[in-house]
Amino acid sequence: MSNLSRRVLNSTIFVIAVSILFTPVASEKGSNFLQDIFRFYGENDTLSYENLKNMLDLLGTRRPSHVVEGENQFVHSKCLSAAEILSQYGLGNYSQVSAEHLESICPALLNHAVLPECPRTVPVTIQAIDYHVWGYGVLAVTIINLSSLLGLALIPFTKKPYFPKVLTYFIGLAIGTLFSNAVLQLIPEALGFDPKADNYVLKAIGIFGGFYLLFFTEKVLKMVLKTEFEHGHSHFSPGEQSRVNSLQNGDIGGKGEVIAVTSFSNIGADPPASVNSDPTIEQEVHVSRGTCHWLRGERISNIKTVAWMISLSDALHNFIDGLAIGASFTVSVLTGFSTSIAIVCEEFPHELGDFVILLNAGMSIPQAVFFNLLSAMSCYIGLVLGILVGSTFAPNVIFALAGGMFLYIALGDMFPEMNSILSEQERTTRNSVIFFLIQNAGLLTGFSIILLITMFAGDINLG
Template identity: 35%
Template sequence: MSAREALSQVDCTKANATGTLRDSCNKDSIHAWTVDLCMKALQEICSTPVSNGTQSDRPSKLEVWGYGGLFVLLVSLSSVVGVFFLPLMKMESYKKVLMGMVGLAVGCLCGSAIFHLIPQAFQLPDETVPELEAYLFKALVIIAAIYAFFLTERLLKLSVDHRKRKKQLSRSRLSGIARESSPGNDTKVYSSSNGGHLEDYGHSHLHDPLKLGNGHGETMSDDSFDETRGQHCSNIHVKIPPSEVRTHQHEHDFDTVELKSHPIKTVAWMVITGDGIHNFVDGLAMGAAFSVSLLEGISVSIAVLCEELPHELGDLAILLNSGMKLKKALLYNFISACTCFIGLIVGILLGGMEEAQTWIFALAGGMFLYISLVDMLPEMTHTAEEASSESFKSGMIMLGIQNVGMLSGFTIMFLLARYARDITFEKT
C-alpha cells in the first residue's frame, strides 16, 4: 500500500489516528509520507467544517421562546401604531417618510431572503467559511444588479419626464406669443346688469358648465357664447347651484375617517384574511430562525419589523376607507397580526427538525422576495413617477429618500450575514 493510500484511510477524528500513522511508516516511505502530510495539511483534510448551527451553538429553549416572543410582540404592536400616524397623514412630509420606510423594508426583506433564508434553505452555513463567503459575495452581486437596474430605470424616467416638460413649456410659450400677435384674439367681453364686464380669455378654472340666465328663467350654456360673440347682452346673471360649487383641494385616501354606519366593503375582509396568513408565515420564519441561532432570528425579525410598519399603515387606511370605524379597524388589524404568535409556535416546534427547517426557510425566502420585489418595489416606482411628473427636483428628492432606505436595508442584512460568526451572545 502506498503512503498516499494509507494516509487517505486515516480517520483524523479518532484518538488512535497517530498510532495508525506510526504503524504504517517504514524507512522507504518516510520521505513520501512527509510530502503527503504537508499536502494534506494544506488542503485541511483533517479539519472539521465550521458550522453555524451545531447543536452546541444553538440557543436554549428559554432564549428561543423569550426572544421569539419579544420580537413577535413588537411585530404585533406595529398594527396599532398606525393610530399615532393618523394626524401626520395630512402633512406633506408624511409621504416622504413613508417612502423611506418602504425603501428600508424592500432592502431588509430582499436582503434577508438572499443573505439569510436561502442559504439556510440549502444548508450553506454548514459548509466551510470560504464557501459561505463566496456565496455571500455572489449574492451581493445579485443585490447590486437589482439595485442598479432599479436606479437606471428611475434616472431614465426622470430624464424623459424633464425633457417632455421642457418641450411642453416651450410650446406653450410659442403658442402664447402667437395668440398675442394675432389680430383676432379670443378675448370676449360681456356686459352685465351692473355695468361691469365679464371677460373670457379662453381659460376657465370651473370644473362644470355654467348656467346663465336672463332673468326670465331661460338658461344658456357656455357654448352659446360662441354664437353671441361681440354682442351686448343685458341683465345676465350667473346661477351656480350650491351642490355644484367645488373647492380646489387635494384629497387623500386617509385624510379623514368616515364615521357613517354603512356596509363594510368586501375588500376589508380580504385584507384582514390575507394579512393573517402573511403574519403566520412571518412567525413561522422567525420561529425557525431563532431555533437555529439568535442572530438568524434577530436578522429575520428586523426584516419583518421594517416591512410590517408601512404595511400595517396601508392596511389601516384601506380598512378605514372601506367603511370600518377606527376602533374596529384597529381591533381587526391587531387580531390579524396576532396570527404571528401561532406561526412562531409552529416554527419553534418544527425548528427542532432539520428537514422541516429547510422547507420553512425556503417558503419564507420566496415570500420575502415576492413582497419586496412584486408588492413594495412597484409602489416605490409609482410614487417616484408621481413626484417626477410634478418637477425634476421633487422626483430627485423622492428617489434619494428611497435609495437611502434600500441601501440601508441591504447593508444591514449583508453585515449581519458576513460577520455572523463574530457576533456572539454570552450565556449567563
C-alpha cells in the same frame, strides 16, 4: 505500518486462526490453542456474554470515536454488538458460548475484524430548545405587532406635506431588508449553505447589485427624459399629449370615469362620503355602539367585504412571518433578529396601508385595532410552530417558503407602491431627485443592515 493497520492485521490473523481450529483436519491439533482462547477470555471452556463483549473490545472493533448519525452506511452487513451477535444465532445474553457456538459465530467476528472502523449508529435525538430562543422569539413578535399599531398612531400625520417622504424611506427600507434577507440568509439557509464555509455572500451581493443597477439606471433615464419633456422636447403632438394627460389623471375613454385604487397613495385621504351620508346608517352606527365597547362603530354586516379579505390575508401573512422568525431563531439568535428586522421594516408601511383600507371599508378605529390585533395573534402561533419544527426537523422548507414570500412582498407589492408615491409627488425635477435619493437611502440602509448581520453573525454571541 500504522497502529490501525497493525491492529487490523492482528485481528484478521486471530479470527482466521480461530476458524482454522474448527476444520476437520486441524480440530485435534488446534484444540490446545482453542483451550487457550477459552482460558484467556472465558471460564470452564465457555464464553459468557461479558466475555464475548470484552473480546470484541479487545479486537478494536467498537471505537466510540467513529460515530455516524442516522442509518448505517453498510448495505450487506451490520455492525453488531455482542448482544446482537448472540441474538442472531439464537443465544441470549445469559447464554454460555461453547466451542460449537464459537464456531458458528466466527463469521460475525471476522466481519468485525476486517471492518475496524465499523460505525456505531446513534439515534437522532430532538435537540433541547434553549430558553433564549423562546424569549427572543416572543420579544421579536411582540415588537412587530406593536410596530403595526404604530401605523394607526401616524394616521393623523398623513396629511402633512413631509409624510410622503417619510413613507417613501420606510418603504425603501422594507424593500432593502426583505430582498437582502431573502438572498443573503433565507434562501441560502434553505439550500444548506454556510456563509463562512461556502463563501456565497459575494454572489448574493451580486444579485442585489444587479437589481440595484437596473433600478438606478431606470430612474435616472426617466428623470432625464422628464427633464427634456419639461423643456419642450416632447415626442407627442398637442392632441396626443392631452390624451396622455387625461389617461394619467384617470379618465377612461374621455368620459371622465376614474379608477379608484386604495393603496399607500390613498393614505391620508378622507373616507368616502357615502359611508356616513345615509341617516339610516348613522342610526345603525349609534345603536351598535351600545353592544360592545371595543367594537363600536359600523355594524358587521355593513362593513365591506374587502375589510374581511384584508384581515384574513393579514392573518395568513403574520402566521408565515411567525414561522420564519421561529425557524430563524433555532439557527442562531442573529439570524432570528435579521429576519425580525426585515419583517418590522415591512410591517410598518404595510399595516399603515391596511388600516386606511379598513377605515375606508366602514370600520371604526376601535374595530380596525381589534381585528388587526386578532390577526396578529397568528404570528405567535406561527412562532411556536416554527421553533418546534426548526428544533425537531430541518427548517429548510420554512426558509424556502419565507424567502419566496419576502421576494414577492418586496418586488411585487412594496416596489410598485414606492413607484406610485413617486409618480404622484414628482411635480418638478427637483422633487423627483429628492424622492429618488430617499428611495436610494432606504434601499441601501436596509441592505447594509442585513449584510452586516450576515457577515458578522458568527463573531457575535447573544446567548
